[in-house]
Amino acid sequence: RGFIPIILASVSGAIVSRAVFGHETAFDVPALNLTSLWEVPYIMLLGVVAGLVATGYIYLVKLLQRLGHLPLVLRWGGLTIATLAISWWLPEILGIGYDTVNDALNGKVVFTTLLLLLLAKMFLSGWAAAVSFPAGLIGPVLFIGAALGGLMGQLSVWLVPDYPLSIGFYTMLGMGAMMGAVLRAPLAALVALLELTANPNIIMPGMLSVVIASLVVSEVFRLPSVFQVQLGGNAQYQAPSPVRQMLRNTWVAQAMQTSVVEVQRKVGREAAGFILQRDPSWLLIAGEDTLIRPAAIAEALETDPDAETIDLFTIPADRQAAARISLKANLQDALDQMQSHQLQWLIVYRDERRHQFAGIVSREDIESYYQYRPAQGA
Structure with a gap:
């Protein structure tokens, strides 16, 4: 009863979206492939790092929820001023950030800029999630994951300069790993990876990175999803028992x-x-x-x-x-x-x-x- 309406809604949304905007994807994804099994340990490391970053993001949301007692004008006004100040130096953080993600997929963003974008987006997005600012979560999380994956991809090029590595490959894995770990939705993250790349070869490394990142958040740090953190553990929204x-x-x-x-x-x-x-x-x-x-x-x-x-x-x-x-x-x-x-x-x-x-x-x-x-x- 719950699954069928979701599938119908998804199909309807896809049909309307394609009818209005065409068949072009949101991101310009290059050809992605796992070059060698020697990359598996590095993919596992990416999963661990993504889990740590996701953990930091959830802790940041919990920390900034202390601003909840302030009046709305201060909570949202302070976020607006902070966004204006940071975007003066990093305008790429504004909006959904599709252009920046596309550049990261193609390895066009330098290491320092990616690091600054990751930290800035984490801070502003975490603040917005903590004070219930209607800015969404999936888009910022994908942005953060792309920046993280781009950093790991560029780092791999520096470590092994003669090996044919793809920065876009790790950028895409970072997007999936962050989405699965922060939202506690590993299956949705894998489906997103498959939809964005239209490449079934992304599933195996995607499963490895997404699962490891999710386990770091759920089993190592025992954290719930960011949605449950936003709800403050309200019993009304707890998952129902099997019965x-x-x-x-x-x-x-x-x-x-x-x-x-x-x-x-x-x-x-x-x-x-x-x-x-x-x-x-x-x-x-x-x-x-x-x-x-x-x-x-x-x-x-x-x-x-x-x-x-x-x-x-x-x-x-x-x-x-x-x-x-x-x-x-x-x-x-x-x-x-x-x-x-x-x-x-x-x-x-x-x-x-x-x-x-x-x-x-x-x-x-x-x-x-x-x-x-x-x-x-x-």
Whole structure:
């Protein structure tokens, strides 16, 4: 239920983007290839360095969040003044920075400039993320990764001047490694690498650098993603438990009871006999949102054999109040509604306006469903 809408949105966005802007990519990516397996240790080093830089970036966001108590005009105004001052000397930090990234991919930015751009972009982007300035994260992180990869690429050329190394290759790996480590989204970073290069040969070195950078952040320094840092650990945004996730992805119909008969409040003796012959598990009193056991009707017929009609609200019975829920809801929706109304039962409708009754579901039905599923999967 969550994956399909994301795929449809991505495809729709790609179609509209290409229809409006054409098929040209955002970055001018040169031909990238792993020349030799001897580069693997250096790629691993790139992953470690990217992990350290990503760690510093996340710590910087946490540190600058102390400015959160200041008025908005000071938080955003100070960021604006700092951006103006730094961009006077380094105008490349302004905007998304596609031109600078393209130059870094082609090895056209000198080492010192790349280092200054990396530090400046880290500082300003971290400040913006800390004070909730609407500047985005993915673009700046890719910029920082490109600067880092460009630095590592130029350093490799200096270390091994006779070896045919590609600065653009390490620039692209730096972009993926930073994105995966800062956002804690390694799979998204690998997909981005593949989309940007249209070269499947980038996947193996990309996996190595992205995974190592992500492990440095998550396992060595035990840091969450920058998104969780921005949210301040708010429990409302914590990842759901496996059970909760499973309930969200399960339609209410899968735990619903259908052996239920909808009846009027007053039932004739003959109609009551037909109802009992169908052997339902529950009876739903129409328009009352109340459930009653069929055994109560059988007892009423035996107790008063001369009664022509039976009032289901006056006979002795165990009645259960219920609320309504749509057939399109999931099991977590059902549990939340039961909790909010302090109920054990819900009546499931295909269309509440037309009173198209589908079945009922109880808290016990839902608990039995998710307790049985792990055993079934095992």
